[in-house]
Amino acid sequence: MSVIVFAEIDGDHYKKSSLEAIGYGKKLANNLNVSCIAVSFANLSSSAELGLYGADKVVQLNNSAAFASDQGADLFSKACSQLGATVVIVSNTYTGKSLAPRVAIALNASLVTNVISEVDLSNGFTVKRGVFSGKAFAYTTLTKDVKVIALTPNSFDLSKDGAVVAVDSLEVSGDNSKITIERTEKASGKIPLTEAEIVVSAGRGMKGPENWNMIEELAGLMGAATACSKPVSDMGWRPHSEHVGQTGITIKPNLYVAIGISGAIQHLAGVSSSKTIVAINKDPEAPFFKAADYGIVGDAFEILPKLIQALKN
Amino acid sequence: MKILVCMSVVPDTTTKITFTDQNTAFNAQGVQFIVNPYDELAITRGLELAEANNGTVTVVHVGLADSEASIRKALSMGVHEAIRIDASPIDAQFVAEQIAPIASGYDLILTGRESIDYNGGAVCGLLGALLNIPSINVVTKIDFAGGVFSFERDIDGGREMLSCAGPVVASAQKDLCEPRIPNMRGIMAARTKPLQVLAATDVQTASKYISYENPVAKSGVKLIDASNAEQLIHILKNEVKVI
Ligand SMILES: Cc1cc2nc3c(=O)[nH]c(=O)nc-3n(C[C@H](O)[C@H](O)[C@H](O)COP(=O)(O)OP(=O)(O)OC[C@H]3O[C@@H](n4cnc5c(N)ncnc54)[C@H](O)[C@@H]3O)c2cc1C
Ligand SMILES: Nc1ncnc2c1ncn2[C@@H]1O[C@H](COP(=O)(O)O)[C@@H](O)[C@H]1O
Numbered sequence: 286m287s288v289i290v291f292a293e294i295d296g297d298h299y300k301k302s303s304l305e306a307i308g309y310g311k312k313l314a315n316n317l318n319v320s321c322i323a324v325s326f327a328n329l330s331s332s333a334e335l336g337l338y339g340a341d342k343v344v345q346l347n348n349s350a351a352f353a354s355d356q357g358a359d360l361f362s363k364a365c366s367q368l369g370a371t372v373v374i375v376s377n378t379y380t381g382k383s384l385a386p387r388v389a390i391a392l393n394a395s396l397v398t399n400v401i402s403e404v405d406l407s408n409g410f411t412v413k414r415g416v417f418s419g420k421a422f423a424y425t426t427l428t429k430d431v432k433v434i435a436l437t438p439n440s441f442d443l444s445k446d447g448a449v450v451a452v453d454s455l456e457v458s459g460d461n462s463k464i465t466i467e468r469t470e471k472a473s474g475k476i477p478l479t480e481a482e483i484v485v486s487a488g489r490g491m492k493g494p495e496n497w498n499m500i501e502e503l504a505g506l507m508g509a510a511t512a513c514s515k516p517v518s519d520m521g522w523r524p525h526s527e528h529v530g531q532t533g534i535t536i537k538p539n540l541y542v543a544i545g546i547s548g549a550i551q552h553l554a555g556v557s558s559s560k561t562i563v564a565i566n567k568d569p570e571a572p573f574f575k576a577a578d579y580g581i582v583g584d585a586f587e588i589l590p591k592l593i594q595a596l597k598n
Numbered sequence: 599m600k601i602l603v604c605m606s607v608v609p610d611t612t613t614k615i616t617f618t619d620q621n622t623a624f625n626a627q628g629v630q631f632i633v634n635p636y637d638e639l640a641i642t643r644g645l646e647l648a649e650a651n652n653g654t655v656t657v658v659h660v661g662l663a664d665s666e667a668s669i670r671k672a673l674s675m676g677v678h679e680a681i682r683i684d685a686s687p688i689d690a691q692f693v694a695e696q697i698a699p700i701a702s703g704y705d706l707i708l709t710g711r712e713s714i715d716y717n718g719g720a721v722c723g724l725l726g727a728l729l730n731i732p733s734i735n736v737v738t739k740i741d742f743a744g745g746v747f748s749f750e751r752d753i754d755g756g757r758e759m760l761s762c763a764g765p766v767v768a769s770a771q772k773d774l775c776e777p778r779i780p781n782m783r784g785i786m787a788a789r790t791k792p793l794q795v796l797a798a799t800d801v802q803t804a805s806k807y808i809s810y811e812n813p814v815a816k817s818g819v820k821l822i823d824a825s826n827a828e829q830l831i832h833i834l835k836n837e838v839k840v841i
Contacts, residue, residue, distance in 0.1 A: 398720055416810070470758075477755040535717070579830060584824075
């Protein structure tokens with residue numbers, strides 16, 4: 286029996302969200318008295334280091350064919366069965382979310398996504414998850430024998446007190462994918478929004494797309510990803526993938542800086558779980574100030590250069 | 599071309615979410631329900647594809663009779679027929695298992711990227727696995743040519759272009775299209791379009807919601823004077839220690 290964690294890569298390294306998942310998996314494995322195995326499709330030299338974050342063992346799948354959801358889920362599910370999975374953990378990334386439901390069906394497991402708490406084993410198998418796009422949380426008990434859990438990134442601290450471990454390989458095979466991946470475009474060097482620890486976000490108060498150079502600069506200096514309000518992406522000032530809120534992406538960074546965003550309920554829904562929130566708005570009555578930890582009332586066009594300068598110093 | 603769109607009905611986005619019965623149930627009192635915004639996109643793109651390929655669009659909803667106004671809205675957008683599976687949805691797995699038995703025979707099945715109430719983002723993949731067909735998440739483009747569907751989808755930090763023959767299930771992400779607004783003729787026609795009600799199938803449930811809570815409110819904002827904006831960086835560095 287084991288807790289299996291899907292170790293996902295981004296280019297040449299494992300994603301931080303996967304390292305969080307491994308730490309989470311290790312704690313759960315300890316409570317269940319089983320081992321925590323990280324399973325990876327990638328052949329990275331750093332695989333053994335997953336042990337530092339809590340993996341008792343790393344298993345490398347021999348089949349690293351183009352990773353389409355159907356085939357990837359099939360091969361990963363087979364590995365989970367062979368390794369005696371009782372719990373399977375992924376992160377709520379786009380890849381994790383396309384995998385998890387298919388794995389749940391293959392393993393006849395209970396599925397839960399958006400998980401932000403450790404598992405409470407005192408009364409069944411209960412976790413806390415985000416619902417209503419950030420407006421609430423729910424406690425749900427998973428009732429099938431096997432469980433598939435998708436964790437919200439940035440919800441769990443990394444621990445790095447383990448040791449380097451052995452990397453085994455495992456043969457898995459299955460049907461080819463029915464999906465053809467024609468092309469992939471990746472914005473290089475950009476931090477994916479859902480996994481970013483710091484997010485700098487701006488709204489209609491920025492007046493036009495030409496003013497985003499200031500936002501980009503501030504974000505660059507902070508090591509932040511950029512985001513925006515819905516109207517900003519609706520008007521095409523920014524790509525839709527930056528739209529956060531109830532009908533956009535729900536995020537949970539350590540720091541969210543909102544510039545020229547009013548703080549409508551639909552916007553706040555997607556960002557209010559951020560640990561620290563800063564609002565910059567020229568209107569002292571802007572609703573965002575009620576949801577913020579720090580605020581500056583003033584004109585963004587005067588404040589941003591000051592912040593940029595302060596960061597450069 | 600036969601298209602099936604899975605539709606959920608959710609609280610209007612302006613709703614303040616509260617709970618009753620000692621936080622064990624959603625408080626629906628005074629709440630206005632709407633078609634899930636992502637599902638409106640799925641319906642609209644489904645209609646566009648059907649119109650271009652001599653096809654039909656069927657909407658399926660798992661829910662109780664009080665959702666019928668939203669189902670009629672889908673019909674008024676131009677959907678040809680609707681099916682309601684008469685059960686209160688328990689979780690995404692329950693929904694997918696209710697829909698799977700009626701979902702064979704369609705070339706394209708669409709869902710929303712997620713429902714804005716339970717945010718599972720799961721029904722697309724669950725249906726794909728149950729029907730043993732490919733599932734493609736968070737698509738921002740769907741086209742059809744030469745018997746093959748092509749998709750563009752969001753991936754972490756970028757996008758991916760894919761192609762796949764039907765049957766296939768895909769989930770609609772913003773940017774797929776502009777949601778269609780029903781016109782008067784559509785609203786009139788919707789009144790007489792077929793809405794079939796099916797009994798739910800018996801399935802083993804996978805989870806149980808036991809309680810809910812709202813986020814803890816922030817304790818109050820600390821204002822920094824605009825003339826002294828640099829102070830913010832100092833605080834973030836030395837007090838909050840996030841940068
Ligand atoms: C169904 C539905 C779903 C929605 N989903 C979302 C969602 O997911 N995400 C989302 O963001 N919105 C969503 N909205 C829209 C939401 O209701 C608001 O309209 C939107 O968030 C407002 O965006 P904004 O704050 O950028 O613009 P505005 O409301 O126009 O606010 C601009 C702000 O900038 C300030 N400002 C102006 N100039 C300056 C300056 N020079 N310096 C500093 N501040 C300045 C103003 O005081 C104002 O507060 C949704 C709406 C609906 C109906
Ligand atoms: N009760 C339901 N009836 C029909 N389709 C649903 C229902 N709930 C969810 N869906 C579909 O599944 C998608 C994703 O829902 P979820 O997995 O709950 O986030 C929605 O956008 C709908 O297309």
